[in-house]
Amino acid sequence: MEETNSQFSNFEAQSQKLPNATTVLVLGILSIITCCCYGVLSLLLGGVGLYLAKKDTLNYQQNPQAYTNYDNLKIGKILCIIGIVLGVIYLLYMIWILSVIGLDALQNPQLIEERIREITGQ
Template sequence: MEQQKLPNVTLIIILSIASIVLCWCYGILGLILSTIALILATLSNKAYKESPEIYSGIGTLKTGKILAIVGLILNILFIAFIIWFVMAIGWDVLQSGDQQLIQERMEEFFGQ
């Protein structure tokens, strides 16, 4: 019997790469994509463990899972950075839209 490709492996790779690329979009979209990729990778891994003789492509699945984990970590770090930045500068200053005030707060905070 010919081996089949693991289900959703290509989709896992695409979602994982997209989560890394989109981590700069406030981290939310990339976080969603990496979570979906991890869930699909877990389901595909479970299918492989149940019957490894039918499926091929476990290396690609592992690569996709690693990329999804990297994307998840990058997105979490970027969200943490945004939260830190808002706390450091101040939400009221950022909402005011006054570029000069924002620059002054950044200079105060970073000591320039």
């Protein structure tokens, strides 16, 4: 029994957390939350998160037994990718809105209504 406890405590001493796993997770969450900020902030946060995730993935692949929180890193990478995709979709939507309605109409509600009527044919 004593030998088992010493092996377990030895394993705990050797295993450590990946340095950027929590940061990648937070950046992924923020990337999804900020996708409606014209898409740009989401792309930036998701890109930084993926860059940090790549560095930690390389560390993990070199010595998988030394790290304990690889699941957080995988989840963070998935959230960063989702945030980037949502950011791109929203950015494309905003570009489409600006090309259809125009920048001048965004500050004039009556002009927006006129342009929407022209588009819909009413």
